[in-house]
Amino acid sequence: MLDRFITPVIKPLLMPVVKTLDKRGVTPDQVTLIGFVIGILAVPLLAYKLWTAALVMIVINRILDGLDGALARYQNNSTSAGGFLDICVDFLFYAAIPVGFAIAEPAFNALPAAVLLAVFIGTGSTFLAFAIPAEKLNLDRPQFANKSFYFINGLTEGTETIAFFVAFCIWPQYFPALAYLFALLGAMTVFTRIHGGYKTLKSHQADTEK
Helix, strand or coil, rough: CCCCHHHHHHHHHHHHHHHHHHHHHHHHHHHHHHHHHHHHHHHHHHCCCCHHHHHHHHHHHHHHHHHHHHHHHHHCCHHHHHHHHHHHHHHHHHHHHHHHHHHHHHHHHHHHHHHHHHHHHHHHHHHHHHHHHHHHCCCCCCCCCCCCCCCCCCCCHHHHHHHHHHHHCHHHHHHHHHHHHHHHHHHHHHHHHHHHHHHHHHHHHHHHHH
């Protein structure tokens, strides 16, 4: 929901780093993979309740996730392969973080982490399920013209996900409550994407049949 407002603010801040990476011959896919490795390091840190260190890994991961796309656009090197890689490692990273909290306090965190992961499956599947026919039908993407995949906006996008991950690390004792709240918002996103995606595709089909 907030991505459309946050992205234009962040893009100019990334440009000095993007230009430096370009001069050094760094590729977007390399940034993607390095960011993923750093992000996954948060899981053992969470398991050992090193909340601040885990938070640092999460923040670095998200910065690099913004850099890879910005670097690809700067190099005029946005590819379907790069977009595919980015989406895959993003989903794996998102799923790994709740697991870290579940390992840290299984008695309290395992169930809310499982509920949150179930919702992540819903948001991820609706994201990709709509992207396939949307790309095939060449549907417009007014908010995200440079994205490799089309998706419908929801309450829980990248900005909201990171905000909750940060909150998890700052207030780990409240992980169950925060996870259930995030899961509720995510479930609303799943519903709106299914409803909106279905109506969008049906409407497009009706228009093409006229």
